[in-house]
Amino acid sequence: MPLAFPAPLAPYAERADRTRGRLVTEPVSDTRTPFQRDRDRIIHCVAFRRLKHKTQVFVFHEGDHYRTRLTHSLEVSQIARSLCRLLKLDEDLGELVALSHDIGHPPFGHTGEDVLEDCMKAHGGFDHNAQTLRVLTKLERRHVAYDGLNLTWESLEGAVKHNGPLTGPIAEERARNKGQVHAKPLPAAIEEYAKTHDLWLTTFPSLEAQVAAIADDIAYNNHDTDDGLRAGLFTFEEALDVPLIGEALHAARTQYRDAPQGLQIAEAVSFLIGRMVRDVWDETRRRLEEAKPGCADDVRHAPHAMVAFSEALEPDIAQLRGFLYERMYRHWKVNRARSQAKRIVRALFDLFMAEPEVLPPEWFARQEGKDEDGRARVVCDYLAGMTDRYAIEEHRKLFDMERWFA
Template identity: 70%
Template sequence: MGYEPPPNVESAPPKGGGRRPLAFPAPLAPYAAMAAETRGRLHAEPESAMRTPFQRDRDRVIHSVAFRRLKHKTQVFIYHEGDHYRTRLTHSLEVAQISRSLARILRLDEDLAECVALAHDLGHPPFGHTGEDVLKECMAAYDGFDHNAQTLRLLTKLERRHAAFDGLNLTWETLEGVVKHNGPLVGEGQAPLPAAIEEYAAAHDLWLDSYAGLEAQAAAIADDIAYNNHDVDDGLRAGLFSFEDARDLPLVGAALARVGKDFPDAPREILIAEAVSDLIGEMVRDVAAETRARLDALKPAHADDIRRAGRRMVDFSEPMREKLAGLRRFLHENMYRHYKVNRARSQAKRIVRALFDLFFAEPETLPPEWMTRLADGDDRRKARVVCDYIAGMTDRYAIREFERLFGSQPRL
């Protein structure tokens, strides 16, 4: 017997009027991804009687090695700089929570939205965007490096947990969402496809010239909501900018003023936490209202109508986007490029570059399980194996490899 979801039941209104919260999620909208209509997996598998295909995808991501490694991968601060700063893992969990909220509001498949959110950063190398920048330079002559393409490689090839196939064998909808959550990859003005995406799409067409479904778009906007708000929180905790600076920020200043009025005697750390919570709610409401307006105009009857819409459907309103642009400029100038962060970035660059150069010049120094993947290949193959090995490292493992190979400890 295949999976049968529980009936969607709404509670009776409480006495005195008003509406009770739904006992079960409301019926999915006609343009949501329907688990029963999935386009399936590259390798056919029996269906589960207890979980939908999207729930199985979500569970496979959570149980993957790559997901566990996110615990010690940089979001902004290198893992050991403080126990309370975001890592790739905590960031991914926060994105998943917001994406589920949006999916419920918009009557989408929450499990698919959550799965795309949990998987979206799996391909990031150690030390965040710094590590990615170095690997792009190292791989410039060998098909390049892109963290989104690396996520696809992990999900379809590098994760080895099943006897019948490499990768996690996720559904078409999940892989499409991970690859295209930021929009189409093929068409006018688009950059050349990363090699990993081009290779996989030749065997499993992901409709690279279209937008992804709404669940993936919800995960993408949830990423923006999470990192903009939580980077403000982490930046204040780290002392990269002051509470007074935050009062003058777009969006943040207004949120601090609101919670300060409501809680005039609260300490600053409580005001910051309240403001972040308030602002996340404001952004979610803005996205929900803007998305509903776009859906009302399009009147989609199926998920494929979203893919063919020719524009992003889940988005901020124009006033919100303008305010966010100002907040991002401030964070870029005062946090992501703060001299303390730049010093750590400088050391991280040296670590990743040194590891790549050594493993490429002396592949016999790779662990045995990685040596076997070379299979007497050419330099292109060797570079990709070295890149895969380094990209899978956590911050702390990369530091330890550097210490073992070079006999010195980097001071990050």
Template identity: 70%
Template sequence: MAFPAPLAPYAARAELTRGRLHPEAESRGRTPFQRDRDRVIHAVAFRRLKHKTQVFISHEGDHYRTRLTHSLEVAQIARTLARALQLDEDLAECLALAHDLGHPPFGHTGEDVLVECMAPFDGFDHNAQTLRLLTKLERRHAAFDGLNLTWETLEGVVKHNGPLTGPLARKKEPLPAAIVEYAAGHDLWLDSFASLEAQVAAIADDIAYNNHDVDDGLRAGLFGFAEARDLPLVGPAIRTAEAKYPQAPRDILIAEAVSDLIGAMVEDVLAETRRRLAAAPPASADEVRRASAAFCAFSTDMEKDLGGLRSFLHENMYRHYKVNRARSQAKRIIKSLFDLFFTEPETLPPEWRERYEGGSEARRARAVCDYIAGMTDRYAVREYRRLFGVEFDG
């Protein structure tokens, strides 16, 4: 098998993978990380991202981002960063494509409701749900549940935002049940950082959603050029586009500004990451994992500007009354579906009833949660209409 080269010493190496939980013969034409990426792309959960919300409810417009288009954009940025840093592009791409698989319908609104509903039953976390999908819920193979991905991919999915246990963990609350359950049989080094490929995928997610939320917010009219010109990062990009293309229509100016913004953030990450790598050069991927801090990061100045941008988007986009109205309806849909399926489990499809029959209330709640979390926005709306006979306006 031919493996891509050259890679930096600190890159994850497909030929040195720690392997899969269930041993399989390797592909003759693909590296283990390429095979992982292909399994993610062919997963049912990946296809469902097409009709899952990023910010807007999916039927509000054909041009706004969904979880699928967002994931593809994250993958493109992750590959760019990985190539520049001489990392394994296939692993970075795989992690970028998989990072949102566990999100329920209606974005963070759906997650908030499931967190509330599952509070008495080991909770809900979209990152843990991604692991659950990849290791248990996806059913495409006769020999095992899940996709049987490599250790490096599963590690990156779980720890892309940093260590989950130990002194370096950002959050001190108990781990989600799905992660505890899986890690008991497959040690993912939860107290360490993930590979640089996983760190690249995580920061590519930040770059994508910040820029694309600006793009979608401007195009949807949730805020205008006048407000955007006063923003850090965005304002200079808009003024540069206007000066360079004074006759260009508004939609072209938005595209030019967002393109420049993405480029500026990518360059900032590359400069800061190279600075950190040069200051304490890791000799292997495991040295990246055992480091005391992440290597892949924004500069201090960029992080400060991003803080101002995020605050603006939070107030002017995520809390916009149009978005809040859709969020309000989405909350009622998810809560109503959960309550009905939990109290009247005979209304669940047979294949989902089979997952808890003979088990505890907690097991029933988890089956209901898995069913709802896997829904697309439009399927959740259809279920709500079928079961409650109520129209949904979004």
């Protein structure tokens, strides 16, 4: 029986039966499309499971109900699937890019990333999207024939550049619009991989990958607001004055006046996610109707992203992000956790570089015979793969003298 591919799809959607294929050729599955197979490989890999204990904003031990990288990724994938369905795109590709987008994040969220970026400054740098590529193409070891997961070209392209082109004129123009002189240098891991597998780094990715990127924005803006309210980092009354979420909270309080405040918050977040999804759907259809792309590659070579918020909504989203930055991401309680996290990651990196013999045997073997840059990359890979609690426990084992002398 021939394999049934999703249909009907828009002409500019990716088609799994027209994939550019895998770096290592494999037999075709008779039960799953290539993109379904890629999604399943993401779900079953070790790095995806570790997201359960990696920070979104709160460190794992601060509460059982706050988002982790895993729950965040699942929420992003749900929004991505919904948008792909509305736009008649390949839902499996949108979902797998969403599920994989945070796999390269180290422990302790962006704090861990900032520390590793500083530690690796003289050794090729660190970037979580580049680390995702390393995980997907090298570090995951589940198959005899190759390292990594051997995903399709479209899946790897989406993982690497879902936020847009990394090099070339468009990347330079976007950097200038942000007040930068030039686009960021290409991360070492991506530059290395591009020598053997060209991912078209100067173009936009597929619509499905663009959908996953904006689904990430929708998810964290709403769910970080939800977590911040429930954690008491800011109050219901303070949030009432913030664009978008304030309107949603007002509406929920009016409609459900006698309901507990927690339920009013949940209703407001649900309403706002729906509003943002609708805005993206309307704006993306408008751009597609204007550009009239005939195929997926027309989307890649467009001068701007096709999936976007409307101009009317962007200023409100910017204000909401600014509020979250000031009142949540830089809240003094969060800053304390960030301070501890910085010291843990920095201390572990310095120790493993100075005394590699304390690395676990597998990782010690990987760094043997390498120059300083190579050893630093191995240490970085080891640290980036840690969960919050594993990093904390490793630090305790190596630095807590009371464990030895009590």
